[in-house]
Amino acid sequence: MGRMNVSMMRYLEGDHFRVLIAVEMGMKNHEVVPLALVSSIAGIHRGGVLRTLNDLCKHQLVAFERSKKFDGYRLTIRGYDYLALRALCSRDVVGSVGNQIGIGKESDVYVGGDPELNDLCLKFHRLGRTSFRKIKEKRDYHKKRKSASWLYLSRLAAAKEFAFLKALQERGFPVPKGVDVCRHLVVMQLVIGQTLCNVNHVEDPAALYDRLMALIVKLARHGVIHGDFNEFNLIMLEDERVVMIDFPQMVSIDHANAEFYFDRDVTCVRTFFKRRFDYESEDWPKFDEIERKGNMDVLLEASGFTKKMALDLNKAYDDGNFLAHCEQELRTEKQEDEEGEKEEDSDSSDSESEGMEAIQEDEEEKDHEEVQAQVKSVKQQKIVLCQSTRFNDWLSDATTLLDNVDLKELKTEEGYDDSDLPDKINHPPGVTARKESESSDNDDEQEDEEEEDDDHVAVEEQVAKVVKKKRRGVVQSGARSVASSAATFSAEEIKRKLALDKKRNKEKIRLKVKGKQSAVGRNRKDNKNVIAEYAGWI
Numbered sequence: 158m159g160r161m162n163v164s165m166m167r168y169l170e171g172d173h174f175r176v177l178i179a180v181e182m183g184m185k186n187h188e189v190v191p192l193a194l195v196s197s198i199a200g201i202h203r204g205g206v207l208r209t210l211n212d213l214c215k216h217q218l219v220a221f222e223r224s225k226k227f228d229g230y231r232l233t234i235r236g237y238d239y240l241a242l243r244a245l246c247s248r249d250v251v252g253s254v255g256n257q258i259g260i261g262k263e264s265d266v267y268v269g270g271d272p273e274l275n276d277l278c279l280k281f282h283r284l285g286r287t288s289f290r291k292i293k294e295k296r297d298y299h300k301k302r303k304s305a306s307w308l309y310l311s312r313l314a315a316a317k318e319f320a321f322l323k324a325l326q327e328r329g330f331p332v333p334k335g336v337d338v339c340r341h342l343v344v345m346q347l348v349i350g351q352t353l354c355n356v357n358h359v360e361d362p363a364a365l366y367d368r369l370m371a372l373i374v375k376l377a378r379h380g381v382i383h384g385d386f387n388e389f390n391l392i393m394l395e396d397e398r399v400v401m402i403d404f405p406q407m408v409s410i411d412h413a414n415a416e417f418y419f420d421r422d423v424t425c426v427r428t429f430f431k432r433r434f435d436y437e438s439e440d441w442p443k444f445d446e447i448e449r450k451g452n453m454d455v456l457l458e459a460s461g462f463t464k465k466m467a468l469d470l471n472k473a474y475d476d477g478n479f480l481a482h483c484e485q486e487l488r489t490e491k492q493e494d495e496e497g498e499k500e501e502d503s504d505s506s507d508s509e510s511e512g513m514e515a516i517q518e519d520e521e522e523k524d525h526e527e528v529q530a531q532v533k534s535v536k537q538q539k540i541v542l543c544q545s546t547r548f549n550d551w552l553s554d555a556t557t558l559l560d561n562v563d564l565k566e567l568k569t570e571e572g573y574d575d576s577d578l579p580d581k582i583n584h585p586p587g588v589t590a591r592k593e594s595e596s597s598d599n600d601d602e603q604e605d606e607e608e609e610d611d612d613h614v615a616v617e618e619q620v621a622k623v624v625k626k627k628r629r630g631v632v633q634s635g636a637r638s639v640a641s642s643a644a645t646f647s648a649e650e651i652k653r654k655l656a657l658d659k660k661r662n663k664e665k666i667r668l669k670v671k672g673k674q675s676a677v678g679r680n681r682k683d684n685k686n687v688i689a690e691y692a693g694w695i
């Protein structure tokens with residue numbers, strides 16, 4: 158518990174508060190208020206508002222929030238505190254703020270002073286912010302107002318507490334004197350004493366017990382039940398008198414659960430007395446025995462605190478979101494938001510990874526196709542080689558030569574038997590050439606066949622090597638030279654390749670601009686609009 162830093166109040170000018178109020182008003186319908194709206198509510202030029210908002214952001218009185226769809230400003234708790242304090246200062250109710258003296262689950266209590274430096278108690282209600290923020294779909298706009306904003310709920314709690322303070326005080330109940338209320342801040346008399354939970358010894362526990370039970374009954378007779386009547390909400394003065402504090406949970410005795418609340422209050426006191434003072438009484442008030450004599454609950458409604466307001470407030474209490482003032486909650490909420498965004502991001506990153514997988518598959522397919530194309534081209538090369546004109550010329554020459562050879566002469570000269578030979582022999586070139594020089598035809602043919610086979614094997618081996626290297630992804634000079642041999646791609650092959658490249662480029666993942674970057678884009682757009690708007694003035 159520390160001191161509230163209100164030093165900045167001194168340096169804030171009228172415009173700062175004007176803009177702060179504009180943000181507050183905008184938050185009636187928006188969780189974050191766009192700059193344009195702040196400007197139009199404040200009635201100040203957008204440039205001026207922006208400068209003021211920057212100042213307010215620096216002092217953490219407003220916060221700038223960027224989201225996927227829009228960005229804007231929201232009032233911080235500190236900003237709301239400043240607004241309430243400033244209003245009360247101008248009414249000459251509050252003159253100073255001191256140390257924090259209490260921290261409840263739904264409020265922060267500070268000691269303060271009026272302009273004459275008399276002690277005051279400043280109770281800042283902090284209620285329901287989380288219950289609002291948790292509903293994601295109401296992020297930008299309270300469409301059907303299923304849940305109310307923390308501003309609204311805190312204000313309700315303060316209004317109710319102040320109304321009860323006044324009403325109870327008028328009826329002679331021991332409560333602090335209510336001074337004023339503004340927004341979520343209740344100003345009341347500072348009670349100098351100790352909360353009952355810190356009291357370990359009393360002179361007469363039975364008398365105190367009776368006083369407390371009488372208080373519960375008196376409240377019920379006036380038509381209300383405290384609802385949180387326990388040792389934490391009772392302050393004991395030096396003379397052992399007890400002062401009641403904390404009334405926003407009060408309910409009417411006509412409430413559907415009135416009996417339950419009444420019994421709970423009674424049980425709280427009994428349990429505490431038994432535990433702390435070892436005092437147990439046979440007597441305790443029963444709800445059925447209560448005789449209604451006043452109608453404070455109805456009067457309260459007449460004071461402006463409507464049933465609808467009561468319903469909203471009770472709903473917030475039922476939800477139990479009392480940690481509205483904990484920044485940690487806000488952070489958790491932010492984390493949730495971020496997780497939500499991350500989920501979306503991860504969705505997109507999933508799709509990104511899916512895209513990457515698809516590209517990898519494409520690449521593999523492409524590699525495979527390329528290798529196949531190379532094999533095909535090598536085969537084609539072989540065919541082309543076989544069909545080359547040079548080869549054909551050479552073959553025809555050889556054939557003519559063969560034709561010119563007089564086999565009959567040879568037969569008679571050498572006694573050679575050619576009965577098995579056809580009239581015209583079409584030998585492979587090597588065979589024919591050697592045939593003239595060598596005597597054994599069959600041996601030569603076999604050799605040539607082997608050589609040809611060897612050539613085939615060599616080519617196949619080369620192709621296999623290329624495939625292997627390609628798969629390994631190792632691009633060596635040898636591989637390159639082999640690949641260059643595949644430069645004799647046919648036109649269709651090149652077309653197909655180009656089409657594949659085009660398709661690949663098309664399928665490249667487009668980066669989705671998100672988060673801050675998207676806001677940057679939007680801001681640029683906004684700036685362009687502003688420039689266009691004021692084009693004539695410059």
Ligand SMILES: Nc1ncnc2c1ncn2[C@@H]1O[C@H](COP(=O)(O)OP(=O)(O)OP(=O)(O)O)[C@@H](O)[C@H]1O
Binds near residue numbers: 258266346389403
């Ligand atoms: N008028 C007062 N004078 C002196 N101290 C006060 C006064 N009002 C509140 N306090 C101190 O502030 C503490 C919190 O106040 P209060 O119980 O009203 O807050 P709360 O948020 O409703 O707390 P909870 O609901 O947890 O009991 C009290 O325990 C008490 O010490």
